[in-house]
Amino acid sequence: MDTRVTAERARAWLDVAVAEAEAGLAEGGVPIGAALFRLDGELLGRGHNRRVQDGDPSMHAETSAFRAAGRLRGYRDTVMVTTLSPCWYCSGLVRQFGIGHVVIGESTTFTGGHDWLAAHGTGITLLDDPRCVRLMTEFVAARPDLWYEDIGE
Amino acid sequence: MDTRVTAERARAWLDVAVAEAEAGLAEGGVPIGAALFRLDGELLGRGHNRRVQDGDPSMHAETSAFRAAGRLRGYRDTVMVTTLSPCWYCSGLVRQFGIGHVVIGESTTFTGGHDWLAAHGTGITLLDDPRCVRLMTEFVAARPDLWYEDIGE
Numbered sequence: 001m002d003t004r005v006t007a008e009r010a011r012a013w014l015d016v017a018v019a020e021a022e023a024g025l026a027e028g029g030v031p032i033g034a035a036l037f038r039l040d041g042e043l044l045g046r047g048h049n050r051r052v053q054d055g056d057p058s059m060h061a062e063t064s065a066f067r068a069a070g071r072l073r074g075y076r077d078t079v080m081v082t083t084l085s086p087c088w089y090c091s092g093l094v095r096q097f098g099i100g101h102v103v104i105g106e107s108t109t110f111t112g113g114h115d116w117l118a119a120h121g122t123g124i125t126l127l128d129d130p131r132c133v134r135l136m137t138e139f140v141a142a143r144p145d146l147w148y149e150d151i152g153e
Numbered sequence: 154m155d156t157r158v159t160a161e162r163a164r165a166w167l168d169v170a171v172a173e174a175e176a177g178l179a180e181g182g183v184p185i186g187a188a189l190f191r192l193d194g195e196l197l198g199r200g201h202n203r204r205v206q207d208g209d210p211s212m213h214a215e216t217s218a219f220r221a222a223g224r225l226r227g228y229r230d231t232v233m234v235t236t237l238s239p240c241w242y243c244s245g246l247v248r249q250f251g252i253g254h255v256v257i258g259e260s261t262t263f264t265g266g267h268d269w270l271a272a273h274g275t276g277i278t279l280l281d282d283p284r285c286v287r288l289m290t291e292f293v294a295a296r297p298d299l300w301y302e303d304i305g306e
Contacts, residue, residue, distance in 0.1 A: 051224065057250075058211070058220040067211040071204065073302055092245020092266070097210075097305035113245070149226055152250035 003039040005079060010103040010125045013037055013081040016046055017105065018131050020061065021083045024048035030150050031135045034061035034082040036069045039100070044078065045069030051150055060150075062090035066097075075099045083132040087112040087151055095120055105132030109140060110151070156192040158232060163256045163278045166190055166234040169199055170258060171284050173214065174236045177201035183303050184288045187214035187235040189222045192253070197231065198222030204303055213303075215243035219250075228252045236285040240265040240304055248273055258285030262293060263304070 002009065013035060020033025030049040037043055047064025050056050059067075062082050072078075075097045080086070083105035086094065091113025094102055101123035104114060108128070118124045140147045155162065166188060173186025183202035190196055200217025203209050212220075215235050225231075228250045233239070236258035239247065244266025247255055254276035257267060261281070271277045293300045 055224055056220055057222075057224050058216045058246075063211045063216075067209055069210075071208055071210050071302065075305060088245040088249035089242075090245070092241040092243070092248075093211075095245075096241035096265075112249075149224065152228060 001040050003077075005039070005101050005103065005123060005125055007125070007127075009041070010081070010127060011129075013079065013103055014083070014105055014127060014129060014132075016043065017061070017081045017083045018129070018135075020046055020048040020065075021132070021135050024050075024053075024061075025135065025139070027053050029053050030146060031139050032061040032082070032084050034065040034080060036065045036099075037079045037081060039077045039079060044072070049150065052146070057150075060087065060090050062086055062093060066093060079103060083129075084136060085110055085112045085114050085126075086117075091117055094122055101125065103127065105129040106136070108133055109136040154193050156230075158192070158254050158256065158276060158278055160278070160280075162194070163234070163280060164282075166232065166256055167236070167258055167280060167282060167285075169196065170214070170234045170236045171282070171288075173199055173201040173218075174285070174288050177203075177206075177214075178288065178292070180206050182206050183299060184292050185214040185235070185237050187218040187233060189218045189252075190232045190234060192230045192232060197225070202303065205299070210303075213240065213243050215239055215246060219246060232256055236282075237289060238263055238265045238267050238279075239270075244270055247275055254278065256280065258282040259289070261286055262289040 045068030050059035085107035198221030203212035238260035
């Protein structure tokens, strides 16, 4: 069983997060998606930002995927896969629950706390996925009000 | 209009968070409560940990109160009041959204990220409330499994 986080596996996992981001965009929401996998490849939960859809500012993509996975006893062998560098809120989630690894679609449009996570022992795989960059670049240009609301700025 | 965070106002706000923690305990849940106030005293949202009640590990007391407040444009003039020192997840929430001040019932049974928040400019009022200490001390002794699940340890 492959439990390494290779670039190939990370890219395959990212496809799920991108599909979530695209679903969020189609719903008129913030196009950020995430998925929580176990290192063996099992998908535990997936979700996307739901600020607009549910009027819920607490549901970022990562918290949505984390919630969808339900109650678990330990996260060291899990991987949070997200289309965008996790904000401080979602970075705090990763640190508190000891999620072992984070795969990030891109961090050029926004950089959250992934360096802080790396300094505290979380594995980080930073991809530079053009789909993720395009989703966020177009969204921030089209809806700056919504984007800055979502990150509290 | 009083917009200072005095010890007297902080203690009055904490009563709301304690009532939430007690409600959570009565429901068989993790007895941690929180409330988000505006500095002018308006209650924006209140809630408690809902891991057990909803099978939702993303609903800590602070995220529950934050969610109940709905979508807001800016948090600088808000105060997060919580019965227990906020974990990294909830500390990340405070930092990302720029919540101006955090009132904490106690930090003797658990210490999260409030020093980190203070270092980044968040106002911190740390009380030493015997009701909060008792709620957590008794809960951790009675349900260590649930408590360590809730903080990912």
